[in-house]
Amino acid sequence: MSDGGIHPAKSFPEAAHLTLQDGQMRRNLGHATRTIKAKREKTILELPDWEELREAGSSLKAFVMANLEPLLLELEASVTRAGGVVHWARDAEEARAIVTRLVLETGAKDVVKVKSITTDEINLNGALEAAGVHTLETDLAELIVQLAHDKPSHILVPAIHKNRAEIRELFVRELGLPDLSDEPKELAGAARAYLRKKFLSAKVAISGANFAIAQSGTVGVVESEGNGRMCLTLPQTLITLMGIEKVLPKWQDLEIFLQLLPRASTAERMNPYTSFWTGVHAGDGPKAFHLVLLDNGRTRVLEDEVGRQALHCIRCSACLNVCPVYERAGGHAYGSVYPGPIGAILTPQLIGMEDNNANTLPFASSLCGACYDACPVKINIPEVLVHLRARAVEHKKSHSSLPDLEGTALSAIAWVFGDASRFHFAQKLARLGQGPLVKDGKLGALPGLLGGWTDTRDLKAVPKESFREWWEKNR
C-alpha cells in the first residue's frame, strides 16, 4: 500500500542516517538521476524560449495564487455545468470521508487508481481498505510500491529506489509468475497482463490531476503508460482528488505548462498520453464524475508571502533529479510523499512549522541552488529554505525554555563579529585555546556540534598570524 502521508516519523538527520546505508538505493538513484539529467539538458537546449516559458509559468502561477478563490468558484460552476459534482475538502480527514462515501455509494468493492500522489498525501488507500474497498495502483511504479508494501520515494518515479532484479523478485512472489526474467520488457508485460483484467472489471476509478481549467471545467492528466487513460475512460464512476493550487484560468494556459512539464520531468518533448475530460457525456466515458478539491494546509501556505511559491509546483520532480542531497539520502529520508527540495519546503508548510520532524527538512540542503535553476516555474527553493529556517529558529526560541546550544553559540559569535576588536581578540583566544587539540597543523577530533565535522574531515588549525595582523605589519 503506497500510503506515505506527509508526516515525517523522524527528523531528517535521523532518517538519513538509515537511508544513507542503503547502497543499492544510492546506486539506483545515482544512475537514474544522472541519465535523466543528461537527457533533460538536451531537450531543454533545443527550445530557444525556455527562459521565457519559465517566466510565463511563474507569472501564471503567481496570478493563480493571487486569485485562487474566484478561480476555484469558477471551476466549480464550470464542472457542475458540464455534469460533474464538486466537493470541497478542508483537510485529509474530510477528503478521505468524501471519497470513501462516494465509492461505497456505488457499491463497488474494487477501485483502480492513477496519479496517486495527492491521494497518498491524505492516506486514502488506508481509509478505503478499512472500509472494505480494495485499491489497485495502475501506474507501474505505484503498483510496484503497492505490491511491496513500500512507500514512494520520488514524485514521478515512485519506485526509483528499486532495480529490476528487486522488481522481478516482487512479481514472482506477488503475481505468482515463477518463470519471469528481469528484462524490463517482460516485467512491463507481466504488469500489463495483470492490470488489463482489472481495468475491464473496475467500476470506479480514482485519479489525481495535473491541471483543471476554471473557464471550461476541464480536468487533465499527463502520463507515460496509458494506464491512466484506461482508468479515466473505462469505469462508470471517476473520482478525481486535486489540490486547490492546480487550477488554471484558461485552456490557453496549457500552452505554457504542456511545454514545461514533460521537458522538465521526463525530459520528453511531449509525454505519451495527455488526457482531458470535461464533465460527463452520454455514451462515452464515465457516467459520473466527482472532483474533490483539497486544501489540507494549502491556504495556510498561501498566507506566507515568501513560502507560498511552493504552491507553484507542477510536480515535475526536476529539483529531485538535480539535488545532491536527494541523490545520496533518497526520497524516504524526507518522510513525506513530497521528497527532495520541493518536499523540504512543502511538507513543513503544509503540516505546520511546529512539527519538530518536518521543521528539520528546510535544513536538509547545502543551498547549492541546483533546484532553483532546474525548476520550470522558477520557484526560488533556496530562498524559501532559508526563510523557513528562520521560522524554525523562531519557533524553537518561543517554544523551548531550555537553553539551546546552537542558538547560544551563534548569538555569541554574532556578538564577536559585531566589533573588529572583539573579533581580533577571539582569533587570538582560539589560537591559544586550540593548543592541545592541534596535531601536525590539523584539528583531529572536536567535541559537540563540531564533532560532526571532524568525524570525517580534518580541520585546519588557526595559524600563527591572522590576515589583519599581516596587513598591520606589512602595509
Added chain:
Amino acid sequence: MKASLFITCLNDTLFPGTGVATTLLLERLGVTVDFPASQTCCGQMHFNTGYHTQALPLIRKFVEDFRHSDYVVTPSGSCAAMVRDAYPRAAQQAGDRQLALEVELLTPRVFELSEFITGVLGLEDVGAYYPHRVTYHPTCHAMRLLRVGDGPVRLLRKVGGLELLELADADTCCGFGGTFAVKNAETSSAMLSDKIARVITTRAEVCTAGDNSCLMHIGGGLSRLQAGTRVVHLAEILASTRAEVFA
C-alpha cells in the same frame, strides 16, 4: 584604480595566505588595495542558518564598513553572493527602506576576485606561473548566484606551466553548505565522498576553487584520507610567479 579588500572572517582567521595572495595579485595588476580594518563578517552563516535577527547587525555593519569603497573585492564567491543575493532580501524583510537603498547602491560594486579580474580589469593573463597539475571545482554560489561562468577557467588556462585537468561532475556541490556540514554531517560526508572520488580520479596535485570554505571541506576530506592531493585557493595560484610561489 582603488579597491577595498573584504577578506571574510574565515580567510582572516584560518587562511591568511589567501588574503596575502589576493593583495599581492591585485597590486601587481595595478590596483591600489585598502583594508578597512573595522570589517568582520558578512553574516552569511547566521542568515543561512535561520538566525536573521543576529545577521541583521552584521549586514548593517558590512554596509557601513564599505560605504566609501569604489570596489569591494573578496576571495570568496559565497560571501560575495551573500551580499549581492541575500542582502536585498534581508533589508526588505527587515522593513528597513534606508538599508535597502544603501544595499542597492553597494551591491553593484561588490565582486568576487575572478569576476573583478576578468570583468572589471578585463584581464585573463595575470602573468602567473604555477607548474602543477591542477583541477578546478566551480563552487555553487559563484556558479549559480554570481554566474561567474568560465572566468576562473580562462584565468587558469593562462597560467604558465599549469596543466588543467577536467573534473567530472564538477557542478555538483561538495556538501559543505555552511552549518549543513555539521547539522547534517552524514549526508554532507556522503556528498563529499563522491566529490573526493572525482578529484582523486583526475590525478591532480592540486584542487583549486574560488572559495576557502568549500576547499576547507574538500581538503579536510582529502587530508583525512591521506589522498595526496592538496587544496589551494585560486588567488594563491594566480599570485604565484616564477619569482615567488605561494602554495
